[in-house]
Amino acid sequence: MQEDFRLILDLVSVLTAAGIGGLLAALLSQPIILGYLLAGIIIGPLGLGFIKELVQVETLAQLGVAFLLFTIGVEFSFAELQKVKNISLGGGALQIILTILLTVIVSLTMGWVSSPTQGIFLGAILSLSSTAVVFKALMERNETATLHGQVMLGILIVQDLALGLMLAVLPALNKPVEEIGVAVGFALLQLGLFALGAVLVGKGLIPRLLRLLARTESRELFILGVVSLCLGIAVLTGKMGLSIEMGAFVAGLTISEVEYADQTLAYVEPLRDVCAALFFAAIGMLIDPVFLWKNLELILGLVALVFVGKFLIITPLVALFRYPLKTSLIAGLGLAQIGEFSFVLASEGQRLELVSQKVYSIILGTTAVTLLLTPFILRAMPIIFVWAESLPWLKFWLAQADIPLEIAEDLPFKDHIVVCGYGRVGRNIVQLLHDRGYSVLVIDQSEQRIQQLREAKIPYIYGSAGSLQVLEKARVSQAKGMAIALADPMSTRLCLKRALELNPELDLVVRANQDKDIELLYQLGAREVVQPEFEASLELSAHLLIGLGLPVFDIQQDIQHIRYSQYLTLRPERSPEQVSRDLQKATEEMNSQWYPLPANSPLVGMTLEETDLRHLTGVSLMAIKRSSGEQMDYPDHKTVINEGDNLLLVGEPDELAGFEDLAKGDVAIPTENASCLWLLVTKNSPVAGKTLAELSFKQQFGILIQAIRREGKYIRFPDESWDIQGGDHLLLCGNLSSLNQASQWITSAENTITLDPKILSS
Structure with missing residues (x-):
């Protein structure tokens, strides 16, 4: 077969297999990366053999990772890094150094490597975590703006930056011991000169080139110019003895701060997604399933060692920078895998003969397994924390971590407004209330935002708004109202529920991060739920309708009706199955259980309004499954409880126990006229x-x-x-x-x- 046709056939085979694998993974609600990797394993030369040439496969993988690194460079934001600069720069660098140091010690002691340079190389591989997997998981859960999301992404950015340095220094590790110092120095000098040249080109030439391309108003020319720039710089770094991957990343960095960065990203994102599929499928093709099976025990042991080791390094480091224990634990678990760019280091290390083929295969297998397990661990974290809080000794330590880190001296005592979250929305709320003379107290757990509150002399508590101890210190029981504007959906729910425990009559308004959270937040007791996107739609529509001559009073009435109906007019229609699925997913992240109503329960025949369950027991009733099989999600206050009902309850263990006493008739229920x-x-x-x-x-x-x-x-x-x-x-x-x-x-x-x-x- 002709060589050029063989390449085309291989490319089509890889993309088709990746598409089928990704589709099957998505249909089974599994991470798409799992589908890409398994597709690569099946069709690769070590699987069924549809792809014969490993050289072409590695070329495809290199092209894919080059575009991946390019788009990560374009997405890189120094402003985002600034929010968590201490943990990113300090913690990220310490994490890499400690991982390499411990790996050198352990690998030499265990006899896994024959020299310190090989230990350094292995430590560099283990120090990197997966930007692609973690970022995708945070995006799916709408947690990129949360504190733990920012911490994880900040550390990942530093790791991505360190990859360029590692790739530059890697060839020096292959030199004799007495020459390593000189080789590393020369590599760093070479990298520094390249970085200086990239800065000069990025400041002078790149913006002009992008403006010229944009002026043509041709999408094709813009994409062609950007791709040529990416691959051109990548090839240049390859010729200089550095890696093309580092060149692609630097090319992206040169564009990241230019005014056309967003446009560039929008154009190359589809190409990036295709290249990501190509890259992970190509990695799968390099994995030998027979070798994995024969060394399964060793690889699983190494996977456990990697997860435990990185967790024990990252968790204390994040806590050292004064982040809450929960944030530290999530970051430790979320970054405990080996990253996809470790494949790049491993491949380069094998080429430089820093590792044998067997060690290289073990690294590939271990990395692939950690990547596959990470999405499941990230999904299971809320359930893990619910379980941990049910254990008295673990609950004590988690509760200790919820103690406020700092409290301002001039806290208001009563009749104040508590604002949870001092982001863009929270800052505006505080400004409006403060201008009208209201007493305000802010809860936030970002050091940068707390510093802003100190400078503005606004009373604050530095801690988690979902912590009962923090809410007590905020004197929520004496507050007039509360606004919750947190980025983390889980913290929002906890804050809402625990605030109402302290003050059931609190006038509480909540920002919904997603439209599917609206019913859930109302069911948990929110007085008002605001969805920013819907509110923007209402304001824009109101302006247009007034301009068209409609009466202002009628427009305001229509808008109020939409708000009172919980935005039902604007929300996309969802099937009962979708609502139940979202409800089940949300309640799994909280302490919930299905409770079969006992026979002859005094609750039978009462409406939810009459039972007043939230005030009497603290539980929230999320769904009712009738004996007929019908399920009522988010029942309203007029819903009657029937015999044989199965109730989905959310609450703390003592609250659920209190409900059981009530349902069994062990305690009295207020009479109808009470x-x-x-x-x-x-x-x-x-x-x-x-x-x-x-x-x-x-x-x-x-x-x-x-x-x-x-x-x-x-x-x-x-x-x-x-x-x-x-x-x-x-x-x-x-x-x-x-x-x-x-x-x-x-x-x-x-x-x-x-x-x-x-x-x-x-």
């Missing part, structure tokens, strides 16, 4: 220091004490042995006249009937 109110017990109240048995609320007033809220702890359905302390909040349930009599007695030391009680249900 109301409930929260009441604060002052230190000089006549009930302070006495037990519920001594006070006999039921006998004296005919009311029930359904819960006690004490320093953030929620005591549900307390028995007669519980004592009342000053500062406690009591949930009293009974008829209105009895509640007034009891509240007058409890607060008699202050000669007032009630302390601003609000009727919760009636």
Whole structure:
């Protein structure tokens, strides 16, 4: 077969196999990279043999990784790096150095390598994590703007930058020991000169070239010019003795700060995606499945060692830079794999004879397995944390990590507004409230934003808004309102739920990161949910309609109707199956369970409004599965609970236990004509220091004490042995006249009937 036709046939075979593999992986809800790698293994020369020539395969992989690195360079943002510059530059560099150092020590001790230079090379391979896999996983979960997302991406950026240095120094490691120092120095000098030239070209020539291409208004010419630039610089670095991969990355960097960077990225992204598929499929073709099977035990052992080792290096490093324990743990787990660019280092190392073919195959196999496992680990992290918090000793350590890192001195005591998150939205909220003279307190866990709050002299708490201890320090129980504008969906849900535990009557507005979160947030108790994209649509439409002459009052009424309907008019229609799937996914990330309602439960026949489950037990009812098989997702307050129902509940373990007591009839439910109110017990109240048995609320007033809220702890359905302390909040349930009599007695030391009680249900 002619050589040129053979190359075309191989290219078509690789792309077709990658497409089929990726499609099957997507249909099975698996990472697409898994499909690419398996497709490559199957059709490769070591699999079924559709692709015969390894040289051509490696050429395809090199082309693919060149474009991958080019687009990563274009996407590189010094502004994004600035947000987490300390952990990125300091932590990222320390992580690489420590990984290399420990690898040298362990590999020499275990006899895996015969020289320190080989240990350094192996450490360099292990030090890199997967930008492609981690970034894609964060994008899918909408977590790129979260604190742990920024930390992980910041470290990954530094690793990508370090790859260029590693590729430059790598040839020097192949020199005799006495010449290594000179060779490394020469490589660094060569790299420095190349970097200087790239900066000069990037400042002077590249912007002019892109402007010239853009002026032609030809998409084809622009793409052709950009691709030629990428490959031209890559070939130049190859001729200089450096790697073409590093040249492609530098080419991307020269464009990243130019005004046409976004346009360039938009044009080359489709090419990047094709090249990514080509690259991972080509990597799969280099993997020998028979070798993997014969050395499976060794490779799985190395995979475990890599995950544990990198986790134990990265987690303490992130914590050392004063990040919360949860953020440190997520970063440690998320970056514990070996990156796709380690394939590039391994291939270059084999070419330079730094490793044998067997070691090279083991590296390929170990790297491939860690890449395949990473998406599953990232998906499972919320479930892992829910499980960890159910264990008393782990919950204690996780709770210790939620203690505020810093608290401003001038915190407001009551009637203030708590704003969670000081990003663009949170900053605007604070500005508007501050200008109108309202007392504001901000919760954030970004050092950069906390510094901005210090400079602006705005009261703040440095910590996680999802932490009960942080919310207590923010005096949420005495707050007038709260706005949650966090980037992390999980932190948003935790913050919402725990804030309502401290203050069930809190006027709470939440920003929904995605439209599918709207029902969930309302079900968890939000008073108002705002979706920024829908709000922008409403404002733009209002402006256009006013310009067309429609009455302003009618337009405002229409907009309010859309808001009251939770944006249903604007939201894309979703099937019940899609809603159930999204609900199941969301509740898996929280502490949830399906609870079969016991026979003859006192809840049967009551509406959700009558049961008042959130105030009485703290749980949120997310779905009801009827005995007929019908499922009601996000039931409203008029929904009636029927016998045989299966209830999907979200809550802490003690909240779920409180609900079980209620459902079994072990504790009393307020009658139909009863109301409930929260009441604060002052230190000089006549009930302070006495037990519920001594006070006999039921006998004296005919009311029930359904819960006690004490320093953030929620005591549900307390028995007669519980004592009342000053500062406690009591949930009293009974008829209105009895509640007034009891509240007058409890607060008699202050000669007032009630302390601003609000009727919760009636």
